[in-house]
Amino acid sequence: MSALPEPRFLDERTAHWAKTKPDAEAITFLERTWTWSQWYDRIRHLAGALADRGVGRGDVIAFLDKNHPACAETVLAAASLGAATAIINFRLAADEMDYVLNDCGAKLLIVGTELKPGIEKIRDKLPNVEHLIELTPDGKDGDEYEAMLAAATPVDRSPDVEPDDVCIIMYSSGTTGRPKGVSLTQANLIAHTVNAFDGWEMDADDKNLVAMPLFHVGGTSYMQLGLHEGIASYMTRDVDGAQLAAGILAGANRTFLVPAVLAKVLEIGPDAVKLFSALKTYGYGASPMPLPLLRQALEAWPDTDFIQAYGLTEVGGVISLLAPEDHRNGNEERMVSAGRLVPGAEVRVVDPDTLEDVKQGEQGELWFRTKQLMKGYHNKPEATAEAITEDGWFRTGDIGRVDEDGYIFVEDRLKDMIITGGENVYSIEVERVLAEHPAIAEVAVIGIPDEKWGEAVKAVVALEGDATEADIIAFARERLAGYKCPKTVDILDELPRNPTGKILKKDLRQPHWENAGRKV
Template identity: 85%
Template sequence: MSDLAEPTFLDERTAHWAKTKPDDEAITFKDRTWTWSQWDERIRRLAGALSERGVGRGDVVAFLDKNHPACVETTLAAASLGAATAIINFRLAADELDYVLNDCGAKVLIVGAELKSSVEKIRDKLTSVELVVEVTPDGREGDEYEAMLADATPMGRSEDVEPDDVAIIMYSSGTTGRPKGVSLTQANLIAHTVSAFDGWELEDGDKNLVAMPLFHVGGSSYMQLGLHTGVSSYMTRDVDGAQLAGGILSGANRTFLVPAVLAKVLESGDDAVKLFSALKTYGYGASPMPLPLLRKALEAWPDTDFIQAYGLTEVGGVISLLAPEDHRSGDEERMGSAGRVVPGAEVRVVDPDSLEDVEQGEQGELWFRTKQLMKGYHNKPDATKEAVTEDGWFRTGDIGRVDEDGYIFVEDRLKDMIISGGENIYSIEVERVIAEHPAVAEVAVIGVPDEKWGESVKAVVSLEGEATEKEIIAFARERLAAYKCPRTVDIVEELPRNPTGKILKKDLRQPHWEAAGRKV
């Protein structure tokens, strides 16, 4: 690895490993395993198949399924043609699904067999989709995706492809009530892989456990580590105990998961704790790790390196890391930080009103500048301009401070956002749906502490008719992905407001967070 040049394009490393160690294991999924030469051949065949179907530079291919190696194959094959892969959250409700598929402008849609019926219901609304290809979890007979690869002529990278071509579009909840597509280029993703895994000292025989959903940067960006280093990956279809155990029993010893998974393992008893002791590295992020949980984990797995990642989709995933030695330093204040910026990144703490840097140690909005930063929000130049300054600083919407040693502390949010189980949920998106209920006069959605998920969604409503908590939750579930829906609803006479009429969400949140002893 030390004498291997940094790649320029995403498909370079798979081609390299196919040439230098063709018969070594590249990836295992369910009961199928592919070597590097076999996997590179599949990627080249898919590139040929997509090209034959009119996909070229600037086009978009959408992928909608639970975790599947075909998603990674699509990402690399499309990128080699200069096209982007929009990786769609399979948990979206129907009206969310048709919005993102139309917004991304996908020409081809690859969809899992389990989700095909959802696409068929909205097929007539998908204005840009010319072809739908079904993929099955096990590649069984009749799998349209496998048949497409078998019939294709392998194709190399197109000559007109540039590193700045968008390779992945990921949709995050939107501040305006609709999701925004984050456009990440090949150069962004490569820069992230090089910087975000600094300190992950992989060795021969290591194996990555890829379990986070691929529609999330914690899944797709983490998958790039194995591709980059030539380490084999074991991919699970879902994040559940049996599949995680299967990965570890097969030799997986490096992983990245959300803290909620770790909490569940600790609750599962001595056998589960012993099994997870095989992990050399446990990376975690996407939501805060409560200090009591972290203490238990450090005690349960004394030989495991814990690495906390703080980041955002807009920077490809990780922008700062809390290193293994910081976890075991005994400095609990530092253990509560988000660590220090990854190599090549810069951080500023800015007063959100004056836009001037604050004094060291004082609170302000966290801004980052990095080669990992997205090309922009897909089809949303105004939103991009609001988020990224002319000189390349990304405004995160997170409030924090940086101490004298460069450790970042994330302490509040400027954006009206909830992070539940690693998923970003914008309150306004949920409010938009609940406000449509005929009995709801006003609604405010807030995040409240949750021991398992970090935060959970609560709606506070005033009514102009008859409705119960269960009815409002059910109404939301018909129109939103389940993870975005409120778990609880408080019905009040009126919502608190300031003199100008703005709803005081801070007052609604305060009693819940005071009792939890933290801010976010």
């Protein structure tokens, strides 16, 4: 990591690089490249444009698009005014989009051209949104965002801004059926960048391949690496083979992706494998890497450093890392662990019933304490109090253990959650929607093993009318983001229940997981 002093504000390093190497490449996206001075100038103009529209400390603006450097510009510009950017998942269905935009209270919305028609359909349901700014992928004539920057007078960081001001709100699926906004401060993001990338030796000609969706903490937090270290970033609009290949051919040699992408590269064949051998580091996370796939990857790319990241949005991203040497020392038990804590973090393994620490090596709920920990859930003090203890421990809902050398093993979930392709899906959120189907009498949603996505969403239903598996899946797709919809549906006469009437999800899960060699 850089030897420069740790910054207090999110825009400090970008300002530093604009001053010390103004003409060096900062970001490349599609056909456009900006130097550090050009990019920092855009941030200052955007801050001026936002201030002109009444955005100030404590306000929220929203960003809705596929990957675009304007998202990072917006986060830094808004943060310099003390405002937060709610980065919205563009895959959400209309009902979900309506909810999160109103919940975050955004007074200004920047929306991509491809997604604007969906916003126009619900525009009358967004009374808080005073300004709607359209953004195009290529920034050509007619781009309202570019016109707004061009017309603005640049402003510096507001004097009343504090490091503890919330700068990002990211929505995660909710245990009560609605998403919760995770509020991360400038101090949280800076601590994460310093801790998660501790020990990385960056060369001046390194280039960061930013391909994970920016609405995901794995995208936005990884983007901070290049900004902090002053290395160029190559951003893709989508995670697809052609765009990833273009980034590597343009010199990108470090990246973070979900394991499913790696599996696809291996499927494509020798040419793709050879191309990806240019990567110095391949960080992966957000879903488990099956051991057979990891073995294949280590053999295919002997000179690449593999780094597994385990974390949660609530801690800004990464809380533990499995280092490159742990991938190649022959200890396969350690290879399926989540590695060891990042600097400055603490872990407890707690009995979820007694709230007492368990003995070393025994299973319990994983609790973490770190400067990376969110300020709380946006406008949800009760949910925040349930998740964070009075002395600052975050209760993850993940069941695991820690061995004698500090390696963390994540082995089950206390929370009723599915992770598919790096996206969190709470069963209750899907059940809430399916329960509205007129033919469904009762429903349970579970995660089942999937070699590509880690887990797949399955619905198990009992009917009181006529419906097919295809009918039920189509019903869900009209109301939920695609990744939340069940891929398969089992129809039973009745669902198994315990004597108190609770559906026995463990019995529904058991046949699917008994030979999987893992529980999550």
